[in-house]
Amino acid sequence: YSKPVKGRKINWMKAGIIESDGVFTVSPYYAEELVSGVEKGVELDNIIRKTGITGIANGMDTQEWNPATDKYVGVKYDITTVMDAKPLLKEALQAEVGLPVDRNIPLIGFIGRLEEQKGSDILAAAIPKFIEQNVQIVILGTGKKYMEKQLEQLEILYPDKARGVAKFNVALAHMIIAGADFMMIPSRFEPCGLIQLHAMRYGT
Numbered sequence: 502y503s504k505p506v507k508g509r510k511i512n513w514m515k516a517g518i519i520e521s522d523g524v525f526t527v528s529p530y531y532a533e534e535l536v537s538g539v540e541k542g543v544e545l546d547n548i549i550r551k552t553g554i555t556g557i558a559n560g561m562d563t564q565e566w567n568p569a570t571d572k573y574v575g576v577k578y579d580i581t582t583v584m585d586a587k588p589l590l591k592e593a594l595q596a597e598v599g600l601p602v603d604r605n606i607p608l609i610g611f612i613g614r615l616e617e618q619k620g621s622d623i624l625a626a627a628i629p630k631f632i633e634q635n636v637q638i639v640i641l642g643t644g645k646k647y648m649e650k651q652l653e654q655l656e657i658l659y660p661d662k663a664r665g666v667a668k669f670n671v672a673l674a675h676m677i678i679a680g681a682d683f684m685m686i687p688s689r690f691e692p693c694g695l696i697q698l699h700a701m702r703y704g705t
Contacts, residue, residue: 502544515548524554528693532556541690559693566678566699573675583704587680594680597673598664599656600637608637610681610705612674612696613688615644615652615667620687625651627687632662638685639677640665678703 518524526532532554534541542549564570568586569579575593578586588604595602615621621644628638640652640663652665666673678684684700691697 502539512545515545518545518548518552521552524549524552526554526556526692527559529556529558531692534690534692559695559698561695561698561702563702566702568679568703571675571679573672574679578704580704587682587704590676590680591682592680594639594676595637597676598639598666600639600664601661606635606637607683608639608681609683609685610677611638611640611642611685611687612677613642613686615642615648618689619644619691620689621645621648623687623689624685628655628659628663632659636662638663639681641670641673641677643667643669678705681705 526535533556535554536542536546536550539546568574568583569577571577574590576586576589591604591608592602594608611624613619613621619642621642624640625648632638638655640655642652643649649667652667655663655665678696678699681700682705684696684705686694686696688694
């Protein structure tokens with residue numbers, strides 16, 4: 502609205518919403534957010550309000566994301582063995598990314614697109630404020646080039662504390678979910694993130 506594109510234009514999303522039999526999104530709360538105003542509805546809130554929208558809570562692939570059978574982690578575990586397995590998986594993750602191996606250091610993970618919606622800039626601003634504590638952080642993601650560069654600078658600035666991997670790596674994503682103590686999710690808005698679901702399943 503504030504910077505309209507000149508000339509004829511087609512909004513494929515708007516066309517899809519108007520022509521579809523039903524509109525769905527990844528959570529009941531996000532369905533409410535989308536019609537709450539221009540910012541959250543990205544200027545389609547008025548159209549979505551007319552057509553209606555249904556939110557169905559996101560689900561994960563429980564076969565791929567199962568710590569008892571995960572092919573990417575060296576120690577399989579379940580709810581009865583999680584406390585024994587997690588320190589071993591943290592050590593394996595530390596070794597994999599080249600951080601000092603120490604099961605007693607709290608390890609924070611971040612997996613996501615490097616863009617403002619996911620709060621990657623918030624994360625970059627926060628790291629210098631907490632990295633001097635007894636903590637390590639492993640970040641995996643791709644996205645905006647300047648954010649990827651920031652990510653790759655981490656291990657230069659904090660060689661014993663931080664690792665940034667700016668590429669798509671399924672095996673490492675599984676290792677981070679299994680080996681980290683905490684997952685950081687600084688998103689400005691997060692409809693129903695799979696990372697949270699994966700983390701809960703893995704006791705992280």
